[in-house]
């Protein structure tokens with residue numbers, strides 16, 4: 001019997017009906033991911049299962065390392081099949097880890113493969129999947145179509161050329177693809193060499209001669225304008241915690257000069273500069289009606305030996321435990337007082353912060369936009385069943401689940417779209433059980449409408465992406481026009 005069946009994760013009859021009648025029918029709006037715009041523009045065809053599934057997947061590397069698999073088979077020089085085989089041998093050892101469920105959900109949804117992956121089935125799975133990848137419709141664009149992805153937002157540096165995005169938009173691709181403005185490198189004054197290199201790139205991309213802070217801000221704003229013209233409607237920041245120290249323009253200008261002169265910027269100064277910029281970025285977002293996303297609290301690159309051996313961002317991150325509440329409250333308060341509070345989605349890496357974030361953002365809902373401040377979907381180490389339920393329960397208890405803008409893949413891989421299905425099944429399972437136990441009314445239309453909203457319609461209405469409308473509203477803008 002297959003592992004992933006129609007009732008996967010759906011433990012009650014009501015849950016099954018909710019999933020079939022409401023959740024499964026909604027398209028996908030993946031408003032935060034790390035897919036390569038180039039892969040989409042060029043409609044990348046994947047040569048084998050390694051390329052589409054294992055390359056760059058730190059979840060799998062971590063599981064393999066924990067299973068005693070040498071690095072040669074994770075990020076090293078082993079050939080693609082050897083690496084795949086090492087993964088296949090590891091899969092049975094991942095029982096109860098989300099990787100086990102994702103693996104079989106993905107094999108089923110992409111290739112119709114139902115067997116359990118292990119050492120004995122590895123060759124058969126490899127051959128079958130590769131055959132479909134090379135002869136079928138599972139190219140980058142084919143996958144977006146197959147999974148009914150209405151729109152997606154990539155993650156882009158302000159210095160990135162938007163030519164690839166423009167090419168996608170002009171191609172008539174049915175999936176709407178938009179950039180997201182992620183200026184993390186603008187804050188890194190502590191690393192003078194990297195900061196100056198990035199600032200020079202910014203100068204070139206904005207065509208501005210950057211000497212003083214004012215030039216730097218003008219260049220950033222020009223790039224923000226360019227992103228807007230390309231359909232971008234959100235920014236994103238990956239931070240340890242939200243920087244919100246008092247910081248005047250004079251102070252920020254002096255710190256900028258220090259960094260540009262390649263002199264040492266002390267940690268306290270760097271925080272002041274970041275605080276100044278975070279206010280500036282929020283103002284830009286507020287003025288244009290964008291949504292600001294904050295990913296807070298990940299402790300990155302913890303293993304220095306492995307960092308030296310194989311480079312950064314290779315699966316050696318963890319959850320951090322910085323205090324979040326005070327600085328985040330100060331940030332929201334300052335923006336609110338200045339009438340520069342944009343729509344915001346706050347993602348916490350640490351589950352300890354679920355209630356902190358949910359209650360804090362509740363204090364800044366200002367009665368203008370439904371769900372203006374959002375508790376972001378379960379992120380990174382939390383995007384498994386338990387973490388998703390924690391997020392849903394916290395939001396339900398402290399805010400309005402009905403206004404939630406829903407799940408994102410946050411993935412670099414084209415094989416991650418079933419994560420939306422995974423989330424939707426957990427959502428329907430939770431609600432179905434509560435309908436059956438009498439905690440929610442036995443009204444499938446009422447609860448079903450909320451499910452449709454969370455799966456797609458809320459995000460479509462909230463983000464305001466060009467030509468992306470809730471499925472209940474008729475399209476008024478031609479699909480291939482911004």
Ligand SMILES: [Zn+2]
Pocket residue numbers: 032033034155410
């Ligand atoms: Zn991300």
